[in-house]
Each structure stands twice: as structure tokens, then as C-alpha cells.
Amino acid sequence: MRNLSREALGHDDPNSRRHAKDKREKKDRDAVDFVPVPSPLRAGGKELTGVDFDADSAGFMFAFGGRNENMTSALGVSEVPIAERVDARKYRARILKEEKERRRFRRLVTKNGKEVETWGRHKCGAVSLVVTVPPWCMPVINTLEDDERDALLLRVAHAAARRMREVSDRVPWGGGCHLDTDIAHFHFQVPKTSPAGENWQKSKFRTGGPWLVGADRMDRQFPDLLPKKQKELLEGHKAKKGQLVDLEIAAAVDFQMGKEFRNMGLSKKYDEACRDYVMRKKRAQDTEQTRRLLRESLRFFVLEGVWPLAAGAMSLTMWRMLPKEFRPLVVNSMRIMQVISKPTKVAVNLGAKYIIEKLKENVFPEPEPKLRNF
Numbered sequence: 001m002r003n004l005s006r007e008a009l010g011h012d013d014p015n016s017r018r019h020a021k022d023k024r025e026k027k028d029r030d031a032v033d034f035v036p037v038p039s040p041l042r043a044g045g046k047e048l049t050g051v052d053f054d055a056d057s058a059g060f061m062f063a064f065g066g067r068n069e070n071m072t073s074a075l076g077v078s079e080v081p082i083a084e085r086v087d088a089r090k091y092r093a094r095i096l097k098e099e100k101e102r103r104r105f106r107r108l109v110t111k112n113g114k115e116v117e118t119w120g121r122h123k124c125g126a127v128s129l130v131v132t133v134p135p136w137c138m139p140v141i142n143t144l145e146d147d148e149r150d151a152l153l154l155r156v157a158h159a160a161a162r163r164m165r166e167v168s169d170r171v172p173w174g175g176g177c178h179l180d181t182d183i184a185h186f187h188f189q190v191p192k193t194s195p196a197g198e199n200w201q202k203s204k205f206r207t208g209g210p211w212l213v214g215a216d217r218m219d220r221q222f223p224d225l226l227p228k229k230q231k232e233l234l235e236g237h238k239a240k241k242g243q244l245v246d247l248e249i250a251a252a253v254d255f256q257m258g259k260e261f262r263n264m265g266l267s268k269k270y271d272e273a274c275r276d277y278v279m280r281k282k283r284a285q286d287t288e289q290t291r292r293l294l295r296e297s298l299r300f301f302v303l304e305g306v307w308p309l310a311a312g313a314m315s316l317t318m319w320r321m322l323p324k325e326f327r328p329l330v331v332n333s334m335r336i337m338q339v340i341s342k343p344t345k346v347a348v349n350l351g352a353k354y355i356i357e358k359l360k361e362n363v364f365p366e367p368e369p370k371l372r373n374f
Helices: 006-012 017-030 088-101 135-141 146-168 210-221 228-241 245-263 267-304 308-313 316-321 327-341 343-362
Strands: 059-064 083-086 104-111 114-121 126-132 174-178 185-191
Touching (some): 006 126, 006 185, 059 146, 083 088, 083 146, 088 174, 126 245, 135 245, 146 185, 210 245
Antiparallel strands (some): 126 185
16 A cells, blocks of 8 residues: 555556556566575466466556546445446546545644644545455456456455445545456555545554465465464464454455356356465475575575585585695686676775785884894
């Protein structure tokens, strides 16, 4: 979740230039790990879903209330309007205008011992909240026709908005449905204040984050799939943080997906997709330890210029086992790798050593030895 700025709204539209730029930057970031070093492949997306989801379009924008100019987002609304596809450019223009109006909110301040009602101002009048479709549903969604798939996703978005209203009193204006990733997802634009300027409670709109949502989803759908330590961590977070709006919305999306598949006569395909996901997820969990070892090996190689096995061979015992005629070759090769990987650091070290030697010679000359008289 983030504040709804012009850039955030541009990203929410899956067909905009901003969204294409963000995707390119994310692809560049995913190519490296934290050190940064080249990162081994992580099990996710199509490695877990088992399908290469490639929709004809990048997605679409929708609004609750559709083309109605007075989008319903008032406090205490009895029912959330249905979600309808809208023109992306007109919708974004409306949202930017509405977001500026929702920045102002009423507040009570004490002046001269009296409470006075004044107006406060948020930096942004709305937020953008991301909700993904459960990955085990993607094989079934991939078999649907475009119109049938889009209608299904609009009904699921409507169910998510209803649940959002129940737990937080807020009704989103609309959002974007993204179909250009391995797992389809929604971007909901949610105002911070009511049309009358009433500030909605932040305590009812707390979020847990991606890991908590994913772990809670897996634990609800497949109780035995989550490892014991992660399950304990999940329960601890939920007990500490209480009700979290993104967990509640994700649960509503998962329930609505299962309900829609049953109504469409796709229960058998859905069950097969769930079993396939469990098999792939267990396989990914088994190989995660190997992936961590490979990541550390890559990190060590990039930083030190030598593989960990070769570094272990440089221990004193192994060094003595090397024939003396090979030792200079090994040392020189390591020095060359260090110069190639970190030329600046090597140059600084050599320069520092040279300066220290000169200082020793000129500033701190060695004292002449004194002769003792016997």
C-alpha cells in the first residue's frame, strides 16, 4: 500500500507508460540480490502455478459505480456498487481531481482553552492497495476466454470491495486489474476521508504486508503446507497486530474465487490446480536450502574473486600440500582476480602501503643503535 500520487495512479493503469517503466526497473532489480550479486532463480510465479499466463492485454481499469460521475465512497454506504470497466484516461483524471479534494479533513484543536474545528491536510488524499489473485487459481483462469475471465475478475473485485467496507468503513473508487504478470492482481484506489471531510480511522486500515498475506493464505487453504517455524511466526504476528485489512481482503478474494469456480462448473479443474500447487510448493521448499548455499557461493565469488571451495583450499593445511612450484601461480591468479573485481580497492591499498613506507623512512626514521660500553 502506498499514497495515491500521480505516479502511483499511473502505475495502477496497466497500459500506461509509467507502468511499463516500473516493470522494466523491477526486472533490472530482480536480476541482482541484496549484496548485489547475480541471484539464483527463486521459485515463484509460473514455477509454482505451472502455467505461462500470457493475456492478450495488459489489463483494464474499473470503477465501482462505473461511468457514474458521482462515485460512491461515502461513510456508511449500505452497499458497494458493482465494478464496471471504464476508460482509463478519463478515470485517472477523475481520480486525481477527487484525490486532491480528499486531502482536507476536519479536526478539533484547542485554542485559548476552547475546542475549535479547523481543517487539516493530508499529503495525499488516498492510497493504492494491491491485492493478488491466489496463485493456485491461475491454471483455471488461464483456460477461460477473455470476456469470461474479465467478468470473473470484476466480480472478485466487487467481493474484495465489500469486505473492505465491512472491516474499515472505506469504499474504494475503483482500481486497475493487471494481467501482464504471472499472477493477476488488483490495484485499488482507496480514499482517506469521506466526502464531508471526516477522517476515517487508521486503526481499521492496518496492513500486514506481502509475506503475512501469502503465509495466511497458504495456512487457510493448505493447513499442512506451511513449515512449523513460519506457522509460529504467522500466529505471533496475527496475535500482536490484530485485524489486518489486507489479510481480510485476501481471504474474501480466495473465498469468492472458489465460489465462482463452483458456480461455473470448474470445481474439478480447481481441485487439480490446488493439488499441483501443493506439489510444486513442497518441491520449492525442499530446494530452498540449496538455493541459499548457491546464493552465498555467488556472493563470495563476486566479493573475493574465488569460489568458496578454492578459498577453503587456501587454508594452512591445504597450502602446505601444494607443491612449491605451484604456489606462486595460485597467488598471482588470486591477485589478478582481486584487481579485476575490485581495481579501486587494490589501488587504494597499494597506495596506502606506499605512503606508510615513505612516512616510516622520512618522518619516523629508525634510531641508530647505541653501543654499550663494556
